[in-house]
Amino acid sequence: MVNQEEKQPDRELLNIEYQECVSASRFIVGTRFNYFVSFTTLFLILVGGFYYIWSEEEKVEEELKPWLLLAIAVFGLYVISTVLILEKRVVQLYRSADNRAAELERLMGIQNGVRQIFVAPERVQYFFGIPLTHTFGIGMFYKVIFVTWLFAVLFSIYQILITFIH
Numbered sequence: 001m002v003n004q005e006e007k008q009p010d011r012e013l014l015n016i017e018y019q020e021c022v023s024a025s026r027f028i029v030g031t032r033f034n035y036f037v038s039f040t041t042l043f044l045i046l047v048g049g050f051y052y053i054w055s056e057e058e059k060v061e062e063e064l065k066p067w068l069l070l071a072i073a074v075f076g077l078y079v080i081s082t083v084l085i086l087e088k089r090v091v092q093l094y095r096s097a098d099n100r101a102a103e104l105e106r107l108m109g110i111q112n113g114v115r116q117i118f119v120a121p122e123r124v125q126y127f128f129g130i131p132l133t134h135t136f137g138i139g140m141f142y143k144v145i146f147v148t149w150l151f152a153v154l155f156s157i158y159q160i161l162i163t164f165i166h
Contacts, residue, residue: 080145
């Protein structure tokens with residue numbers, strides 16, 4: 001006959017795993033914030049460089065100008081594409097850590113634990129059909145920047161074509 005203690009997971013081990021999940025979740029949130037700040041800084045630098053080359057006609061050779069604009073725009077598009085991929089992965093890791101922590105709370109007999117509440121919020125609010133969640137808001141910000149760089153690439157290609165026609 002198997003002992004009841006052997007069937008139950010060790011509470012101390014569950015508690016250690018729970019602490020690791022919570023720590024991982026916090027670390028991921030901090031990493032996500034650092035990505036956001038670093039990316040925003042890089043975005044502003046690239047936009048500044050793009051504007052400088054576009055507006056300073058006398059300082060940049062006319063044939064070189066559209067190629068420099070294209071180089072900056074392609075790099076900006078590459079950066080935002082990388083950020084979108086990182087954002088998806090970070091959200092996936094965060095949710096995984098929080099889901100496991102919520103499961104561990106249930107295994108330890110904790111009712112309505114903090115992680116259980118984080119995993120299943122009471123209800124999502126909407127604004128003109130748009131869910132008001134942190135993940136959706138950051139995603140919208142990144143997607144607008146993606147479209148901005150896409151337009152910058154197209155504008156640069158247009159400028160290159162114009163210089164060839166003239």
